Amino acid sequence: xxxxxxxxxxxxxxxxxxxxxxxxxxxxxxxxxxxxxxxxxxxxxxxxxxxxxxxxxxxxxxxxxxxxxxxxxxxxxxxxxxxxxxxxxxxxxxxxxxxxxxxxxxxxxxxxxxxxxxxxxxxxxxxxxxxxxxxxxxxxxxxxxxxxxxxxxxxxxxxxxxxxxxxxxxxxxxxxxxxxxxxxxxxxxxxxxxxxxxxxxxxxxxxxxxxxxxxxxxxxxxxxxxxxxxxxxxxxxxxxxxxxxxxxxxxxxxxxxxxxxxxxxxxxxxxxxxxxxxxxxxxxxxxxxxxxxxxxxxxxxxxxxxxxxxxxxxxxxxxxxxxxxxxxxxxxxxxxxxxxxxxxxxxxxxxxxxxxxxxxxxxxxxxxxxxxxxxxxxxxxxxxxxxxxxxxxxxxxxxxxxxxxxxxxxxxxxxxxxxxxxxxxxxxxxxxxxxxxxxxxxxxxxxxxxxxxxxxxxxxxxxxxxxxxxxxxxxxxxxxxxxxxxxxxxxxxxxxxxxxxxxxxxxxxxxxxxxxxxxxxxxxxxxxxxxxxxxxxxxxxxxxxxxxxxxxxxxxxxxxxxxxxxxxxxxxxxxxxxxxxxxxxxxxxxxxxxxxxxxxxxxxxxxx
Amino acid sequence: xxxxxxxxxxxxxxxxxxxxxxxxxxxxxxxxxxxxxxxxxxxxxxxxxxxxxxxxxxxxxxxxxxxxxxxxxxxxxxxxxxxxxxxxxxxxxxxxxxxxxxxxxxxxxxxxxxxxxxxxxxxxxxxxxxxxxxxxxxxxxxxxxxxxxxxxxxxxxxxxxxxxxxxxxxxxxxxxxxxxxxxxxxxxxxxxxxxxxxxxxxxxxxxxxxxxxxxxxxxxxxxxxxxxxxxxxxxxxxxxxxxxxxxxxxxxxxxxxxxxxxxxxxxxxxxxxxxxxxxxxxxxxxxxxxxxxxxxxxxxxxxxxxxxxxxxxxxxxxxxxxxxxxxxxxxxxxxxxxxxxxxxxxxxxxxxxxxxxxxxxxxxxxxxxxxxxxxxxxxxxxxxx
Numbered sequence: 001x002x003x004x005x006x007x008x009x010x011x012x013x014x015x016x017x018x019x020x021x022x023x024x025x026x027x028x029x030x031x032x033x034x035x036x037x038x039x040x041x042x043x044x045x046x047x048x049x050x051x052x053x054x055x056x057x058x059x060x061x062x063x064x065x066x067x068x069x070x071x072x073x074x075x076x077x078x079x080x081x082x083x084x085x086x087x088x089x090x091x092x093x094x095x096x097x098x099x100x101x102x103x104x105x106x107x108x109x110x111x112x113x114x115x116x117x118x119x120x121x122x123x124x125x126x127x128x129x130x131x132x133x134x135x136x137x138x139x140x141x142x143x144x145x146x147x148x149x150x151x152x153x154x155x156x157x158x159x160x161x162x163x164x165x166x167x168x169x170x171x172x173x174x175x176x177x178x179x180x181x182x183x184x185x186x187x188x189x190x191x192x193x194x195x196x197x198x199x200x201x202x203x204x205x206x207x208x209x210x211x212x213x214x215x216x217x218x219x220x221x222x223x224x225x226x227x228x229x230x231x232x233x234x235x236x237x238x239x240x241x242x243x244x245x246x247x248x249x250x251x252x253x254x255x256x257x258x259x260x261x262x263x264x265x266x267x268x269x270x271x272x273x274x275x276x277x278x279x280x281x282x283x284x285x286x287x288x289x290x291x292x293x294x295x296x297x298x299x300x301x302x303x304x305x306x307x308x309x310x311x312x313x314x315x316x317x318x319x320x321x322x323x324x325x326x327x328x329x330x331x332x333x334x335x336x337x338x339x340x341x342x343x344x345x346x347x348x349x350x351x352x353x354x355x356x357x358x359x360x361x362x363x364x365x366x367x368x369x370x371x372x373x374x375x376x377x378x379x380x381x382x383x384x385x386x387x388x389x390x391x392x393x394x395x396x397x398x399x400x401x402x403x404x405x406x407x408x409x410x411x412x413x414x415x416x417x418x419x420x421x422x423x424x425x426x427x428x429x430x431x432x433x434x435x436x437x438x439x440x441x442x443x444x445x446x447x448x449x450x451x452x453x454x455x456x457x458x459x460x461x462x463x464x465x466x467x468x469x470x471x472x473x474x475x476x477x478x479x480x481x482x483x484x485x486x487x488x489x490x491x492x493x494x495x496x497x498x499x500x501x502x503x504x505x506x507x508x509x510x511x512x513x514x515x516x517x518x519x520x521x522x523x524x525x526x527x528x529x530x531x532x533x534x535x536x537x538x539x540x541x542x543x544x545x546x547x548x549x550x551x552x553x554x555x556x557x558x559x560x561x562x563x564x565x566x567x568x569x570x571x572x573x574x575x576x577x578x579x580x581x582x583x584x585x586x587x588x589x590x591x592x593x594x595x596x597x598x599x600x601x602x603x604x605x606x607x608x
Numbered sequence: 609x610x611x612x613x614x615x616x617x618x619x620x621x622x623x624x625x626x627x628x629x630x631x632x633x634x635x636x637x638x639x640x641x642x643x644x645x646x647x648x649x650x651x652x653x654x655x656x657x658x659x660x661x662x663x664x665x666x667x668x669x670x671x672x673x674x675x676x677x678x679x680x681x682x683x684x685x686x687x688x689x690x691x692x693x694x695x696x697x698x699x700x701x702x703x704x705x706x707x708x709x710x711x712x713x714x715x716x717x718x719x720x721x722x723x724x725x726x727x728x729x730x731x732x733x734x735x736x737x738x739x740x741x742x743x744x745x746x747x748x749x750x751x752x753x754x755x756x757x758x759x760x761x762x763x764x765x766x767x768x769x770x771x772x773x774x775x776x777x778x779x780x781x782x783x784x785x786x787x788x789x790x791x792x793x794x795x796x797x798x799x800x801x802x803x804x805x806x807x808x809x810x811x812x813x814x815x816x817x818x819x820x821x822x823x824x825x826x827x828x829x830x831x832x833x834x835x836x837x838x839x840x841x842x843x844x845x846x847x848x849x850x851x852x853x854x855x856x857x858x859x860x861x862x863x864x865x866x867x868x869x870x871x872x873x874x875x876x877x878x879x880x881x882x883x884x885x886x887x888x889x890x891x892x893x894x895x896x897x898x899x900x901x902x903x904x905x906x907x908x909x910x911x912x913x914x915x916x917x918x919x920x921x922x923x924x925x926x927x928x929x930x931x932x933x934x935x936x937x938x939x940x941x942x943x944x945x946x947x948x949x950x951x952x953x954x955x956x957x958x959x960x961x962x963x964x965x966x967x968x969x970x971x972x973x974x975x976x977x978x979x980x981x982x983x984x985x986x987x988x989x990x991x992x993x
Contacts, residue, residue: 496722496724498720498721498722498724499724499725501685501687501718501720501724502718502724502725502726503737504686504687504710505685505711505712505716505717505795506712506717506718506737506738506740506785506789507712507715507740507741507789508740508741510710513712517726520726520728521726521727521728598728600728600729600733600769601728603728603769603771604727604728
């Protein structure tokens with residue numbers, strides 16, 4: 001608990017430490033870089049009319065990360081040390097506490113991947129292949145889990161089982177459960193819950209395309225029940241590998257659990273060591289960079305394993321023409337068992353965090369010895385009245401709206417470039433950059449930003465963004481752009497080119513054609529993409545934690561820092577209000593779309 | 609109704625203000641294309657094409673896929689820009705080295721292979737969209753839309769969305785959309801190739817009659833020779849970015865300038881032989897023991913090796929005869945019932961001929977002979993392949 005106070009308090013102070021840790025002489029390098037930049041710019045102007053767009057991509061996606069990753073090998077190049085080339089940062093990273101953190105991350109990642117894939121597989125089978133009652137709600141549950149940040153799930157558990165927590169207030173002191181949750185098992189549970197949606201989506205997609213005929217064919221050609229099961233398993237193997245790889249990558253990259261539950265349990269993991277290296281005194285960028293390298297290598301290895309598993313036997317070729325599957329008719333006993341299992345899963349995944357947050361927000365003075373510990377709405381009243389508690393949500397909502405809007409515009413451009421048939425050179429580069437950025441852990445991103453925009457070089461170039469809201473928004477933008485672009489590529493590549501051509505040929509200019517044809521056709525996916533970005537940005541943690549400007553806290557930092565001050569009621573009330581506000585925005589947006597959009601717009605995306 | 613349309617037309621003519629229309633108001637554009645080239649990386653899609661279409665004429669460009677016909681029509685539409693060359697509609701220059709009028713300023717319309725209907729608009733809205741540039745009163749506009757949709761037989765579907773229509777209906781909507789604003793030039797980009805045979809024929813007739821009735825100049829591209837012959841006032845055959853031949857359907861069919869044109873417009877088979885010379889009003893070619901009368905293409909002189917390309921329509925089956933030198937003996941390999949009669953595949957000593965027609969079937973394996981009409985048998989200088 002004491003640890004928590006250190007997480008987010010005094011971010012202003014640590015920022016000034018960061019600034020003073022970076023020497024401020026780099027005139028020569030600056031001039032050289034400036035002329036290099038202008039030459040690069042000139043080349044871009046000649047090649048591509050989207051010069052501004054590309055400069056932005058370079059500035060927000062490529063440069064910060066490349067510079068940050070370079071400092072692990074060459075501290076001198078970026079004024080972080082005396083050596084031009086050294087591996088000493090790596091030597092430090094694989095030693096002592098840092099090594100322990102990396103090993104913990106690795107073990108947690110593997111365990112979580114296996115657990116999520118197993119649960120995801122069983123869940124897919126029950127939902128898609130049986131007539132178990134209540135299977136239909138799981139699509140919704142999976143998407144809710146996908147959108148819920150891991151730190152909120154962890155915080156829900158903590159509120160329930162901590163000393164003087166909700167359960168104790170309710171009259172049961174869960175001593176053994178507390179020991180389990182505050183430790184590797186609890187971390188694995190939370191990350192597994194977070195991994196289930198990824199595993200479920202990967203495996204259920206494959207299972208859906210897998211018609212019954214493969215099993216039938218195995219039986220008809222003389223294989224028994226076991227043989228046909230083996231056929232199905234080997235057909236699904238690529239999907240299972242995918243699930244393992246994605247969940248592993250997500251788990252080792254996770255910062256939300258690392259900064260809450262793992263930190264409170266004094267269980268060091270790599271992402272938190274990385275955070276400490278750039279935030280706590282003495283700031284050590286080369287070591288942070290080295291840890292990032294190791295994380296990145298783990299993630300890339302996992303994704304390579306995935307693409308290897310998918311190569312040549314992608315389950316997609318099985319889709320399309322496969323016939324619908326027959327559901328297994330469960331016996332009464334099996335149904336009861338299934339329902340029970342699904343119920344327990346629902347309680348562990350969504351129930352506990354929801355109950356933890358809501359109940360904690362309704363108890364007076366939870367976490368402190370003061371207060372009546374009675375049911376009350378006081379916490380909500382305080383959050384609404386006190387600017388300290390209400391400001392973060394308003395601040396984050398504003399930033400999220402700005403980020404979502406700008407991201408949407410850029411993502412449409414990216415998606416358009418990516419969807420171009422044949423693929424221009426620029427399109428392929430962009431594809432690579434966005435793919436790499438999706439794989440990059442959020443905390444590495446944030447650290448890269450702190451580093452790059454704090455460099456003397458950056459100052460020499462006249463860029464003074466460090467510690468501003470603008471930089472925070474840029475970082476949000478950079479984190480959101482890759483996934484939002486990916487989401488929109490599908491939509492953009494579905495647009496027949498001839499539809500816009502037809503609009504031009506029949507007498508409308510480029511802009512009017514776009515507004516009257518492309519916009520209506522893509523309105524719904526664009527709205528969804530906006531909402532996705534808005535929700536993700538609103539509750540985003542790692543970038544907010546490292547880049548929040550002095551004086552204004554984003555909601556995620558506001559929640560964790562309020563909790564760190566043992567105001568559990570206030571913190572959880574903020575959390576509940578933040579989630580309710582996100583749900584309200586989503587609800588209102590879809591409602592408005594339904595009410596305002598012309599009938600034709602609403603038809604798109606619905607099956608005929 | 610006819611009077612109403614007259615009023616509609618005058619409104620249109622008064623209101624048009626596109627560049628192309630300023631030059632030529634009353635009827636279709638006269639289209640003049642000179643030396644257009646287009647290159648995609650290493651591939652030369654168009655290698656310098658000249659093309660003229662008289663105002664109000666129906667021109668069909670025929671060519672296999674990859675011949676550059678799509679590139680040409682898209683360049684004329686203004687969707688793509690040629691690397692060089694000029695395009696003029698009437699006296700107005702649409703594109704040259706410096707200038708490139710965008711599609712919306714060319715006063716044309718287009719029917720696309722994939723229909724390209726806008727899925728968020730009803731039939732009425734899709735067709736009405738093309739009228740925006742005419743700035744009509746709402747009443748006149750609705751009337752024009754209704755009339756045109758009625759002409760393609762879809763008046764019952766005005767409020768339907770494209771997703772609710774069959775492929776043939778969708779393409780009829782696309783046709784109505786192209787016609788409604790009375791553009792001076794109508795472009796057709798393989799509009800029938802996504803439809804099945806029966807629909808294709810019916811829609812082809814509608815395209816032929818409606819286009820001529822509206823008086824627009826039409827440019828139609830296809831890879832289907834029967835479509836081309838049925839529709840065209842004039843045909844151009846494209847191959848690898850070069851216009852191989854231009855002419856009326858009859859000229860193309862009777863005097864194909866190159867073996868490619870002959871092959872692409874339909875042959876039953878070919879023989880190799882040696883040119884003998886003129887005799888009795890026909891050029892003669894020695895094929896094995898036979899001396900066949902034929903039509904000689906340019907460059908065929910006595911003594912040279914030639915390829916004889918035979919049109920299906922020039923073949924007929926006969927009983928073998930030892931005395932008639934014109935008859936080439938063969939064996940029936942296959943016979944297919946085609947409704948009007950039977951098409952045979954015949955193996956001769958010099959090669960195989962397909963689509964040999966007769967009103968009665970010849971049984972497989974039976975001996976036969978083939979008579980070849982010299983008008984449908986064209987000799988080209990032999991090109992070693």
